[in-house]
Amino acid sequence: MKDESHREHSIQTFNKYLNDTLKVQTHKLSALGDDELLKEPYENKCIYVLRLDLEKRGNENIRDIVNQRDKKAILYIGGHPSGKRTSRFNKLIKACRKAERFFDRNGYSENDVTHEHSVANYFTTSLLQANFRLSNCIIDLVKCESDFDELEFIIGYQEHYHHLPPWNALRGGASAFKTQVEK
16 A cells, blocks of 8 residues: 555545445356357447355355455455456456366366466365355446555445455465556
């Protein structure tokens, strides 16, 4: 985080998301066809927030992934590290589907290898054996404004819940709060 005013701004921005006052497109991933992807909803880049769909019934252990105080059940907050509009949320969808297909074919997951998107690393054998699938999730595409990006959401989440979202753990240490893309 840059300074105390940046922290305050991050908290306010994240609270706007929690209170549904930002421009957001919400997609239940169970409504997508097997090979269907999402269209870029905004002219500018967006933040994508992967959430557990709490309306779906399933193994209670799956609900334990998210912070129990988090009413939105956030699993991952992502954006565009290049600073450009890249539809990176579709990389998440493709990588997770690929991980699911591998598990369905082989009976175990490859969560110890590099995937196109880091969220696929969290599709462990035991999670998939508990019948977790990407279709158990919702993805929010949040329109970025000039004064915030996923960094402010990540800082706001941590300030609100005192730790990172469960599947943002790979963004540990200093890289969790990188304010610029290094070239």
